[in-house]
Amino acid sequence: MIGPNLIPVGIAGLGSYSPKRILTNWDLEQIVETSDEWIFQRTGIRERRIAEDGEDSGKMGAVAALRALEDAKLSSDRIDLILCATTTPDKPFPTTACHIQNAIGAKNAGGFDINSACSGFVFAFNTAAQFIATGMAKRVLVVGTEKLSTILNYEDRNTCILFGDGAGAMVLSPLDEAGRGEYLGGSIQTEGGKDDVLEVPAGGSTLPTDKRVLEAGLNKMVMGGNRVYRFAVSTFVKLVRQAVEPYGFEQLGRIVPHQVNQRIIESALEKLDLPPETAFSNIHKFGNTSAASVPMAFDEAYREDCLIKGKLACSVAFGAGLSWGHFLVRW
Structure with missing residues (x-):
């Protein structure tokens, strides 16, 4: 719970993006020793999305970010900070947050990446909330984006059946502006x-x-x-x-x-x-x-x-x- 003398924080906008290409369990049957029944019984997964060549984490993250900004009814120049959670960055540096900033035109925002694998977005969300609660930033764009298909071994059925590509984003702001998601x-x-x-x-x-x-x-x-x-x-x-x-x-x-x-x-x-x-x-x-x-x-x-x-x-x-x-x- 936000303590005394701190600014209450809310969720102003949400957005997401999933690539068009669908990789089904049946498709995986053709490339690795598995079956739709085996995968579904153990994981609950029927299909996953796979990004195309050139469709990197930054580009997917930018689409999700713009959708979250639209939901928040905010222009990108009103964002103060961009936090990008990813374990598959576009490159070692510069950060994927920088690529997203440039793609969406968030000219007034700083930003950095957070790499904590599957926990990354939750870590980034909590970090963003502290920036707003303490007044260091007013509006923070938090993006989780992954192109996991680039780090999967499609001969290993223990991992390749589980993971897919995609991106999601939230805009956090003071609660009196966001009006929801306290x-x-x-x-x-x-x-x-x-x-x-x-x-x-x-x-x-x-x-x-x-x-x-x-x-x-x-x-x-x-x-x-x-x-x-x-x-x-x-x-x-x-x-x-x-x-x-x-x-x-x-x-x-x-x-x-x-x-x-x-x-x-x-x-x-x-x-x-x-x-x-x-x-x-x-x-x-x-x-x-x-x-x-x-x-x-x-x-x-x-x-x-x-x-x-x-x-x-x-x-x-x-x-x-x-x-x-x-x-x-x-x-």
Whole structure:
């Protein structure tokens, strides 16, 4: 909850973008040993979107950003700060936030990227809220955008079936201007030393990309089996309880979680003794889009009128690092 002498924060606008190309489970059957039934039973995914060549994270993020600005009824020159959550930036530098700034004409905005994998947007949202609450910025554009298809090994059925591309965005501003989505607080947490749970081993200063790295496929994502599942379920439950219990679960309108895996979401809801419809899910058509999944799901929930006025909406996320966090708003 925002403390005394701090400016209340709200969500002024939402937007999202998904590429046109659809990669179905049947399509994956043609390139890796799997089946539609095997994928759906384990993940709840039927299809995911794949960005075209030249359709990078920055370009997708810019489309989502413009849609969020339109929803907020704001011109881009009124944005003070752009935070871009991505684990697939356009390039090592300059930042993807800079590319988005230029693409949308946000000439008065500063910006930077936040890379915390699937937790990235939640971390960026909480960071943006602090800028507004303290008066350092008045309007902050928060973007989650990913082109995960560029770091997937399409011979590894454990990872390539899960992930897709896309982007989502929110505009945060003082609550008296936004008029909805009152920020009540959140969390940012990490536990290092767990690289083997989920990582891209190469491409940074530890193991720069060279011929050997490319031949070994070390520039692609690898995942440590069902350890992700166990971590995600327990963390989902802990975060929702931490966020909602002070207000009472009767105040909860919707959970809009990171779209990690439908079976994880269902298992967590069962442990929380909540009905399945409590959580908004669109993983069946977009897969796991990492830092883009929360804003994409939140935007769709908003446009489908699934967020309940006056009730709590809680977003939780968890990912590589390990990293996890949440934010809570009253819609």
